[in-house]
Amino acid sequence: MSKEIDLGDYDIGIIGLGVAGSNLARLLLPHLKVIALDKKDAKGDCFDESFHKPCGGLLSQGAQKCFANQGLSLPLEILSSPQIFAINTIDIPSKIGSYIQKCYVNMERHRFDLWLKSLIPPHIEVWHNAFFKGLESLPNTHAKDTGKPSYRGRFYVQGQYYTFNARYIIGADGATSYLRRFLYPHLKTQTLVCIQEWFKESNPPMLACYFDEKITPSYSWSMSKEGYFIFGGAYLHHHCSSHFKQQKKDLASIGFVFGEKLKRESCLVLYPTRLKDFVCGRDHIFLVGEAAGFVNASTLEGISGAMSSSRILSEILNRDDSDAHRSYVRATRILVFKTLFRAYVRYPFMFVPFIRRLVLKFGILRVRKGMHKGQIQ
Numbered sequence: 278m279s280k281e282i283d284l285g286d287y288d289i290g291i292i293g294l295g296v297a298g299s300n301l302a303r304l305l306l307p308h309l310k311v312i313a314l315d316k317k318d319a320k321g322d323c324f325d326e327s328f329h330k331p332c333g334g335l336l337s338q339g340a341q342k343c344f345a346n347q348g349l350s351l352p353l354e355i356l357s358s359p360q361i362f363a364i365n366t367i368d369i370p371s372k373i374g375s376y377i378q379k380c381y382v383n384m385e386r387h388r389f390d391l392w393l394k395s396l397i398p399p400h401i402e403v404w405h406n407a408f409f410k411g412l413e414s415l416p417n418t419h420a421k422d423t424g425k426p427s428y429r430g431r432f433y434v435q436g437q438y439y440t441f442n443a444r445y446i447i448g449a450d451g452a453t454s455y456l457r458r459f460l461y462p463h464l465k466t467q468t469l470v471c472i473q474e475w476f477k478e479s480n481p482p483m484l485a486c487y488f489d490e491k492i493t494p495s496y497s498w499s500m501s502k503e504g505y506f507i508f509g510g511a512y513l514h515h516h517c518s519s520h521f522k523q524q525k526k527d528l529a530s531i532g533f534v535f536g537e538k539l540k541r542e543s544c545l546v547l548y549p550t551r552l553k554d555f556v557c558g559r560d561h562i563f564l565v566g567e568a569a570g571f572v573n574a575s576t577l578e579g580i581s582g583a584m585s586s587s588r589i590l591s592e593i594l595n596r597d598d599s600d601a602h603r604s605y606v607r608a609t610r611i612l613v614f615k616t617l618f619r620a621y622v623r624y625p626f627m628f629v630p631f632i633r634r635l636v637l638k639f640g641i642l643r644v645r646k647g648m649h650k651g652q653i654q
């Protein structure tokens with residue numbers, strides 16, 4: 278192996294260019310010297326075969342609001358066909374379902390990530406295929422912000438190791454964040470295994486979610502995208518494959534047709550249900566997006582949390598705040614509260630079985646029936 282190459286000093290090192298990392302890089306001003314790394318290549322593919330991020334690709338109203346307040350508009354190529362305005366919400370054990378109106382934007386997640394990355398300005402030094410491998414503190418730089426680098430980061434690109442020094446390190450590395458584990462090794466935030474399979478479309482276009490507390494504490498979903506029928510769910514680690522298989526059988530029994538299977542994807546999603554699961558970082562390391570816990574534990578939506586936390590951090594870093602960490606913790610309090618509020622207060626009627634069955638049975642919020650005689654409509 279060749280010797281490590283030292284890239285020198287930076288103000289900021291961003292680890293991960295998903296939604297949060299790309300948005301942060303987009304918003305940082307040119308006076309900051311920034312290096313940004315992602316293990317995916319420039320086309321968004323990954324040499325790490327285990328990384329195939331399944332994502333619904335649905336922009337919630339919260340995410341749309343982030344786009345609105347950050348002055349962003351989505352190009353047409355990112356949208357996916359069809360756009361659907363109601364979600365068929367089905368309680369599997371009681372076989373009751375209702376279409377409930379929802380204002381999601383259906384988009385192609387991969388194209389969305391690439392587009393967001395394309396907005397990163399040229400003054401940010403972007404490294405693709407760059408696998409972040411570790412971090413060490415530089416001596417005597419934490420107690421007081423001296424403006425000098427506090428950490429030495431290490432990454433490799435196709436067998437060559439590189440190092441860099443940075444004053445701030447940003448963990449935007451998602452659900453399995455290295456930096457989250459590095460800073461909080463004893464924080465055991467629950468994760469769920471998401472499994473998703475793609476089939477040739479053989480059902481009428483539909484967006485649906487399924488609840489069955491015997492199979493998952495979360496939920497599962499299906500959607501139509503550009504001629505594909507996609508079925509996925511979030512499961513406890515134990516028996517995730519068998520529960521996924523069981524749910525496919527349950528869906529077939531209510532009338533879904535699974536055509537030819539084209540691909541299977543899986544990944545972990547963070548399931549932050551406690552206040553302590555939200556962590557902003559410390560000692561010149563900041564966490565943003567899912568790495569910080571900003572994902573709704575009920576709906577598993579995280580794009581709005583990634584967009585908001587990265588915008589908040591960019592404002593603090595751009596003004597060279599002398600107590601950047603405290604400012605970030607303060608400024609993200611509302612976001613923590615909103616994420617927990619949305620998970621526990623806004624959606625409990627769907628996640629508490631008794632309330633859900635009442636809502637579905639009595640047609641509260643219903644725009645039309647989702648099931649008829651035990652079969653999907």
Ligand SMILES: Cc1cc2nc3c(=O)[nH]c(=O)nc-3n(C[C@H](O)[C@H](O)[C@H](O)COP(=O)(O)OP(=O)(O)OC[C@H]3O[C@@H](n4cnc5c(N)ncnc54)[C@H](O)[C@@H]3O)c2cc1C
Nearest residue numbers: 293295296297316332333334335409451566567578579580
């Ligand atoms: C099945 C599923 C469906 C979802 N559906 C929706 C949805 O419909 N709507 C919604 O709003 N949210 C959805 N989410 C949540 C959403 O995808 C995430 O919350 C969001 O992507 C978080 O953004 P992020 O930037 O924090 O992390 P990510 O988007 O995961 O980005 C992390 C980045 O870090 C990089 N990285 C990781 N480790 C390293 C390393 N060691 N070195 C270098 N780079 C690294 C990765 O390559 C990646 O680019 C879904 C999640 C799942 C699992």
